[in-house]
Amino acid sequence: QHDTVRRNTLRGSVIADDPETRLTLGIPVGHRVEAGVANGDMSARMQGYVRHLRYNGQPVRISEFAEAVGKQWAPPGEWSKAGYSGPLPPHEPAAVDLGSHRDKDFQLTAHIVTLAPNATIVAKAFPGGLWRRGTRNGQGKLLFLRDGRVCFDIGWVGVTEGTTRVNDGREHEVGVRWECRSGAFRITVDGQLDLLSQDTLGGTSTADDADTSLAIGIAVGHQVHGGRADGSMSQQMRGAIRRVSYNG
Structure with a gap:
């Protein structure tokens, strides 16, 4: 339905997109940027989810977006691929496996810019970002920052944590790597293996719980209210x- 127009100052003007602009989803927009994030004085970050994005009637793949933070994948039809911070092709979310196969290497990386000491990067979390004990078939997985250091946690199994702080407002490539030959998880920062401050995973490779889904940047916690975890x-x-890249 056409909505009643409250105000219109465009007066039929059609102006080209500036070639230096990029398509984004739900991010704050403002007149100042600090640590790669606008101050939101024009429009604030979306508090919630963007369900179905279409252009001229056709679904838009979120892989075409430059940035998408705080979104979560869900079954096709329920969400329109909300949560892509791509590229991940040719891997669909279900194919992003974080350790189900002990005999297969994998690497997950992301480029981040933040001043926050504690934040989710990529997760295999339960609906709404819930962090709970998985079944005997698997657990949740979490690549995140703690005290500015890159960590990878397997729920109720253990965590491996690096030593380099990356919450300095500069762009860093961070990630986790599973090396089946050595039977170990490695933290990577800017293409280099990071020294570990702790590692309680003990070479354990655990399947992803089938009830988890891929999430980018969302709050993850032990309680969910209104569809959002408490962080x-x-x-x-x-x-x-x-x-975000999976195996390159």
Whole structure:
């Protein structure tokens, strides 16, 4: 339905998109940018989800967006691929496996810009970002910042944590790597293996719980209210996640 127009100052003007602009989803827009994030004085970050995005009637793949922070994948039809902070092709979310196969290497990386000491980067979380014990078939997984250091947690199994602080407002490539030959998870920062401050995973490779889904930058916690986790495990990313890659 056509909505009643309250105000219209465009007067039929059609103006080209500036070639330096990029398509984005739900991010704050403003006149000042600090640590890669606008101050939101023009429009604030979307508090919630963007369900079905279409252009001229055709669905838009979120992989075409430059940035998307704080969104979560869900079954096709329920959400319109909300949560892509791509590129991940040719891998669909269900194919992003974070350790189900002990004999297969994998690497997950993301480019981030933030000043936040504690924040989610990528998660395999339960609906709404819930962090709970999985079944005997698997657990949740979480790549996140704690005290500015990159960590990878397997729910109720353990965590591996780096030593380099990356919450300095500069862009960093951060990630986790599973090396089946050595039977170990490695934290990477800017293409280099990071020294570990702790590692309680003990070479354990655990399947992703089938009830989890891929999430980018959302709050993850032990309680969910109104469809959003309380962030008790890791908070929503305050900053930017520019690119996420799975096995390159």
